Amino acid sequence: MEIRGRLAPSLITYVLPAFLLIGAGCQAPSSGGGGGGDNSPSNGQIFQNPELNSHIDADNTDISLSSLEGSTVCYTADGSEPIYASGGCAGGTTASYGGNVSIACTDQAGAVQYGTAVKKTVRLIFAGTSGSLVFRRGEFYLNCGLDPLGDADGDGVLNQ
Numbered sequence: 425m426e427i428r429g430r431l432a433p434s435l436i437t438y439v440l441p442a443f444l445l446i447g448a449g450c451q452a453p454s455s456g457g458g459g460g461g462d463n464s465p466s467n468g469q470i471f472q473n474p475e476l477n478s479h480i481d482a483d484n485t486d487i488s489l490s491s492l493e494g495s496t497v498c499y500t501a502d503g504s505e506p507i508y509a510s511g512g513c514a515g516g517t518t519a520s521y522g523g524n525v526s527i528a529c530t531d532q533a534g535a536v537q538y539g540t541a542v543k544k545t546v547r548l549i550f551a552g553t554s555g556s557l558v559f560r561r562g563e564f565y566l567n568c569g570l571d572p573l574g575d576a577d578g579d580g581v582l583n584q
Contacts, residue, residue, distance in 0.1 A: 464552035465491035484528035529568035
């Protein structure tokens with residue numbers, strides 16, 4: 425079973441029973457919160473170094489997650505939904521957390537991005553304290569500099 429996108433309004437929740445998701449491979453619905461009676465850590469408790477919505481004056485950084493010791497944490501650093509399958513991380517750009525999540529000024533295809541506040545979204549999925557899968561999202565902003573092929577003379581044509 426795989427979950428994509430948002431659930432029907434009558435089924436919206438951010439914590440789903442694990443038996444509904446574990447098995448054939450599951451993808452998290454978009455979310456940034458918690459809830460559902462699970463005592464799992466909040467976004468603010470997880471994303472502390474650097475903190476959520478931090479503006480980082482660099483073109484890359486490592487993010488350390490807190491309060492998830494002993495959990496299998498699957499994540500993506502490109503904004504795509506992480507996939508948790510059969511108790512592990514698999515598929516797409518999903519990786520298993522092992523100490524840091526690296527973000528940089530590149531897009532999913534590896535192209536360099538430019539701008540002074542390029543938004544990077546890190547998405548997580550992990551088993552919560554009740555055994556249900558929990559989804560979290562954190563956003564960070566990198567200073568990726570200005571495009572060297574910018575339009576310096578304002579004629580609408582990129583510099584050569």
